[in-house]
Amino acid sequence: METTAFWNDSKLFEQAMRAGRTDDARRLLYRMTQAYGQMTDNDLTANKTIIHHALALDKVIAGFNLAYFVPHAMRLADSDWSGMRHDGRVVPSLGQRITNRLMAGIGDRSDTYIKAVMPFFRKALQMNPSNKDNLRHLAQLYTRVKLKAQAIALYKRLLQRYDDSYLYAELAGLVDEPRIKVALLCQAIARQPREAYNMGNRYRLALLLQHPEPKRAAFEIRKSMAARQKAQQPIPADVDRISRILADYEPVSEADEQAYYQRMQPLAQAVIRQE
Numbered sequence: 001m002e003t004t005a006f007w008n009d010s011k012l013f014e015q016a017m018r019a020g021r022t023d024d025a026r027r028l029l030y031r032m033t034q035a036y037g038q039m040t041d042n043d044l045t046a047n048k049t050i051i052h053h054a055l056a057l058d059k060v061i062a063g064f065n066l067a068y069f070v071p072h073a074m075r076l077a078d079s080d081w082s083g084m085r086h087d088g089r090v091v092p093s094l095g096q097r098i099t100n101r102l103m104a105g106i107g108d109r110s111d112t113y114i115k116a117v118m119p120f121f122r123k124a125l126q127m128n129p130s131n132k133d134n135l136r137h138l139a140q141l142y143t144r145v146k147l148k149a150q151a152i153a154l155y156k157r158l159l160q161r162y163d164d165s166y167l168y169a170e171l172a173g174l175v176d177e178p179r180i181k182v183a184l185l186c187q188a189i190a191r192q193p194r195e196a197y198n199m200g201n202r203y204r205l206a207l208l209l210q211h212p213e214p215k216r217a218a219f220e221i222r223k224s225m226a227a228r229q230k231a232q233q234p235i236p237a238d239v240d241r242i243s244r245i246l247a248d249y250e251p252v253s254e255a256d257e258q259a260y261y262q263r264m265q266p267l268a269q270a271v272i273r274q275e
Contacts, residue, residue: 002035002038002039003035003039003040003046005031005035006032006035006036006039006046007046009028009029009031009032009035010028010032010049010053012024012028013025013028013029013032013053016028017056017057017060022057022060022061025053025056025057026057026061029050029053029054029057032049032050032053033050033069033072036050036072044075044076044077044080047072047075047076048076048077048080048094050069050072051069051072051073051076051094051098052094054066054068054069054072054098055097055098055101058101066098066101066102067102067113067116067117069098070102070116070117070119070120073095073098073102073120074119074120074123076094076095076098078127080093080094080095081093081094081095081096081127081128083096092133095124095127095128096124096128096131096133096134098120099120099121099124099133099134099137100133100137102117102120102121103117103121103133103137103140106137106140106141106144107140107141107143107144114141114144121134121137125138132158132161132162135154135157135158136154136155136158136167136170138154139151139154139155139158139170140170142154143174148174151174152171152174152175155167155170155171155174156171156271156272156273156274159171159272160272160273163191164191165187165188165189165191165192165197165201166188168184168185168187168188168191168268169184169185169188169200169201169204171184171272172184172185172188172204175271178208179267180267180268180271181204181208182205182208182209182264183264183265183267183268183271184268184271185201185204185205185208186205186260186261186264186265186268187261187264187265187268188201189201189202189205189261190258190261190262190265195223195226195227195230196227196230196231198223198224198227199223199224199227199228199231200224202220202221202223202224202227203220203221203224203238203239203242205217205220206218206220206221206224206242206246207242210242210245210246214246214249215249215250215251215252216251216252216257216260217242217246217249218246218247218249218250218251218252219251219252219253219254219257220257221239221242221243221246222243222251224239225239225243
């Protein structure tokens with residue numbers, strides 16, 4: 001009886017999601033979790049269905065309590081941790097997808113939340129110990145508990161294999177020397193073609209350059225302001241303040257700043273290679 005009710009509710013969940021009735025979908029998923037405890041699920045298909053539905057709701061409901069589903073995530077089969085190739089790229093496994101969602105913004109999460117998700121994250125590390133996302137999450141956890149040296153070492157390890165903008169930016173937030181911060185932020189900006197993702201890094205770079213190289217700082221803050229305005233985002237007070245401070249400086253050209261990024265690259269690479 002419970003099995004029939006479970007799969008009926010699953011169909012109703014999908015209908016509710018297609019219709020945009022997320023509150024109804026949320027209630028149906030909760031009902032499915034209650035029915036699940038009375039079912040036999042030897043092949044874990046029903047368990048996997050609950051995870052898929054939870055991820056679907058997490059995409060459309062701000063603040064959705066995905067951690068509630070950690071016990072179901074712990075039951076995922078080994079096969080649910082294997083990624084697949086599609087159109088030449090690797091599609092993350094179901095296990096990795098829920099790991100990434102549970103660990104998103106982990107550095108700013110409450111202690112209660114971290115305690116709830118850590119058993120599953122430990123399992124994710126066991127299943128995919130060299131996964132880029134898992135190592136990044138681990139570095140963020142190290143940062144949270146002030147194990148900065150371990151976090152820096154992990155980011156260096158990642159950047160020796162990957163060339164992602166956000167890895168450079170996050171490492172820049174951990175190092176102390178201003179010139180190294182500048183070099184890493186330059187690489188973060190150079191490797192990110194979408195200005196919407198560069199606005200924060202450009203602001204950080206402008207802060208670092210405002211005294212030694214105010215014309216470069218003026219270039220960066222104006223690019224940051226322009227990206228925010230294009231995205232119709234409000235201008236934060238600290239960004240506006242730096243913009244006003246640098247308003248009287250003539251910014252360097254785009255070509256000049258691109259050449260500067262290239263000149264800073266060897267320093268960034270030397271830091272990454274340093275043990």
